[in-house]
Amino acid sequence: MTYKFLIPIIVVPVVQRKLGDVRLNELCVWLGQGLFLKNHNTWYYRKYIDVRRGGIGRISMLLTGYCVLCYIWNYPHLKKERWRKYH
Amino acid sequence: MMVSFFDQFASPSYLGIPLIAIAIALPWVLYPTPPARWINNRLITIQGWFINRFTNQLMLPLNVGGHKWALLLASLMIFLITINMLGLLPYTFTPTTQLSLNMGFAVPLWLATVIIGMRNQPTIALGHLLPEGTPIPLIPVLIIIETISLLIRPLALGVRLTANLTAGHLLIQLIATAVFVLLPMMPTVAILTAAVLFLLTLLEVAVAMIQAYVFVLLLSLYL
Numbered sequence: 001m002t003y004k005f006l007i008p009i010i011v012v013p014v015v016q017r018k019l020g021d022v023r024l025n026e027l028c029v030w031l032g033q034g035l036f037l038k039n040h041n042t043w044y045y046r047k048y049i050d051v052r053r054g055g056i057g058r059i060s061m062l063l064t065g066y067c068v069l070c071y072i073w074n075y076p077h078l079k080k081e082r083w084r085k086y087h
Numbered sequence: 088m089m090v091s092f093f094d095q096f097a098s099p100s101y102l103g104i105p106l107i108a109i110a111i112a113l114p115w116v117l118y119p120t121p122p123a124r125w126i127n128n129r130l131i132t133i134q135g136w137f138i139n140r141f142t143n144q145l146m147l148p149l150n151v152g153g154h155k156w157a158l159l160l161a162s163l164m165i166f167l168i169t170i171n172m173l174g175l176l177p178y179t180f181t182p183t184t185q186l187s188l189n190m191g192f193a194v195p196l197w198l199a200t201v202i203i204g205m206r207n208q209p210t211i212a213l214g215h216l217l218p219e220g221t222p223i224p225l226i227p228v229l230i231i232i233e234t235i236s237l238l239i240r241p242l243a244l245g246v247r248l249t250a251n252l253t254a255g256h257l258l259i260q261l262i263a264t265a266v267f268v269l270l271p272m273m274p275t276v277a278i279l280t281a282a283v284l285f286l287l288t289l290l291e292v293a294v295a296m297i298q299a300y301v302f303v304l305l306l307s308l309y310l
Contacts, residue, residue: 059117063176066113071178073106 106180114169138165145305153308163192164301171252171293184256186249193244193304200307201237240307248300255290262286 071078121131142161146154167183174181182188204211266279 062116063173066109066173067176067178069109070106070180074178074180 107182107185110170110173110180110182113173114166117169118165145301148305149308156305156308159196160301160305163304164297167248167297167300168294171296172291174252174256175287175290175293181252181256183248184253186245189245189248190241192248193241196304197241197244197307200304240303244300244303247303248296251296252293255286255293259283259286259290 118134119131121127121135126132127135138161141164142157145160145164146157149156170181170183173179174183205213262279262283266276266283269275269279
């Protein structure tokens with residue numbers, strides 16, 4: 001209630017923030033120096049530390065996409081199998 | 088109606104690109120390759136365990152020389168299982184319903200087993216044509232019969248796979264059509280729907296189909 005105003009504002013340097021946290025007038029600074037900083041050892045982080053967990057969502061999306069693709073592929077033929085010509 | 092039932096097996100081609108190309112390439116996407124780590128994640132461990140177990144079973148009847156076939160047979164099994172299971176999804180196309188593809192699998196592999204047998208141990212390979220202990224008058228007939236059975240093996244392998252898969256898909260389509268047509272009239276539907284679901288599960292005996300294929304291929308290895 002009253003202690004809402006006492007929440008400290010944490011100041012993080014501009015270049016270390018993600019794009020969503022950067023304010024508009026700081027955008028140029030971010031772009032200029034953010035790209036530079038990233039190139040150091042991000043490959044290591046990406047390969048060994050930031051690994052994505054596989055789950056059932058990913059493969060089910062793939063299979064659903066495959067079904068949809070096959071439907072689109074077969075559509076000219078499936079058009080003939082309607083029970084009514086005009087719906 | 089007869090025409091439209093078999094049309095599901097025509098190789099669909101859109102804008103000149105055949106769907107069969109994607110359908111064949113898809114199994115490669117689905118299995119992760121093990122990275123060079125000491126201990127992998129669970130998925131890769133399970134996959135490796137299955138493949139090892141299956142290959143062990145497959146190599147049991149063979150002597151050491153036959154173990155060269157391990158890679159080929161294991162990958163063939165996984166390929167065929169994946170293709171058949173993917174074909175159970177709606178609207179998808181199963182490449183193994185095409186006789187050309189199955190004969191393309193059967194004939195070269197069978198021919199390889201025969202030629203290897205003939206090159207390395209010609210007398211033993213020819214000796215397989217005549218089972219032991221046959222009465223003497225029967226020998227000529229039996230040799231002819233055994234030769235015919237040898238020559239017909241690739242045809243049997245290819246056609247068996249094609250026919251099983253085609254028949255399964257066709258049955259599913261027939262029963263599903265019957266369910267839809269009978270929907271206005273209630274009670275029969277429930278029974279038929281149950282039959283469709285059961286048949287679908289049974290068609291995951293596509294897996295067993297592949298076992299049969301690879302195992303028969305294995306049996307023809309008199310290496």
